[in-house]
Amino acid sequence: MDDKALFKLTSGLFLFITKTDKDNGCIINTVLQVTSSPVRIITVVNKNNYTHDMVKKTGIFNVSVLSETAPMDLYKKFGYASGRDTDKFTGYGSVRRSENGILYLTEYSSAYISGKVIEEKDLGTHTLFIADVTDAQIISDDESVTYNYYQKNIKPAPETNNVNRKGFICTICGYIYEESTLPEDYICPICKHGAEAFKPL
Numbered sequence: 001m002d003d004k005a006l007f008k009l010t011s012g013l014f015l016f017i018t019k020t021d022k023d024n025g026c027i028i029n030t031v032l033q034v035t036s037s038p039v040r041i042i043t044v045v046n047k048n049n050y051t052h053d054m055v056k057k058t059g060i061f062n063v064s065v066l067s068e069t070a071p072m073d074l075y076k077k078f079g080y081a082s083g084r085d086t087d088k089f090t091g092y093g094s095v096r097r098s099e100n101g102i103l104y105l106t107e108y109s110s111a112y113i114s115g116k117v118i119e120e121k122d123l124g125t126h127t128l129f130i131a132d133v134t135d136a137q138i139i140s141d142d143e144s145v146t147y148n149y150y151q152k153n154i155k156p157a158p159e160t161n162n163v164n165r166k167g168f169i170c171t172i173c174g175y176i177y178e179e180s181t182l183p184e185d186y187i188c189p190i191c192k193h194g195a196e197a198f199k200p201l
């Protein structure tokens with residue numbers, strides 16, 4: 001099997017947001033509308049993510065559909081750090097609350113969708129959430145970003161000074177694992193992709 005074939009699947013990028021005693025969100029690439037009557041979406045989130053635990057508690061979330069205008073800083077803020085260690089929304093101005101009380105982005109996004117979880121499925125490393133859409137609004141006419149666009153136009157090229165480093169680089173987020181062998185079940189601590197996303201330096 002050629003694992004790289006799976007990279008040919010297209011997807012968007014999203015900010016998956018919820019709220020308990022604090023607001024938090026993380027970048028994900030797995031949101032899909034599955035039915036239109038009723039309007040339902042599915043989303044799959046890694047169990048290591050704090051946002052995952054929060055949504056399991058609250059059962060409600062917003063998905064901000066990221067646009068091509070979203071800068072790398074936004075991906076770093078919400079996709080490289082955990083809400084367990086930092087308050088990602090403190091001082092972040094470009095947000096508003098929707099009717100469910102959860103934040104959504106007012107820039108760098110083309111739309112937001114509010115979801116209410118009706119079912120969960122344990123997928124081992126991840127949880128699949130099936131949700132009714134309770135609200136959805138367009139934010140801008142900007143193109144929604146694709147993973148491919150992010151890889152080609154937003155994510156910085158790997159640093160050239162990596163030439164003297166030995167190990168494996170995550171082709172998704174650029175994290176470097178500095179060991180001579182990469183365990184088969186290795187998961188990137190930053191973006192949570194598996195060993196198949198790594199290539200030798």
Ligand SMILES: Cc1cc2nc3c(=O)[nH]c(=O)nc-3n(C[C@H](O)[C@H](O)[C@H](O)COP(=O)(O)O)c2cc1C
Nearest residue numbers: 026027028029045046049050051079081082083191
């Ligand atoms: C481009 C990009 C794509 C990502 N895709 C996913 C994804 O599909 N699923 C996921 O669970 N985490 C994904 N992540 C990783 C989470 O956003 C990241 O682990 C985040 O720091 C978790 O934050 P939290 O602990 O506050 O929830 C992605 C990160 C980036 C930068």
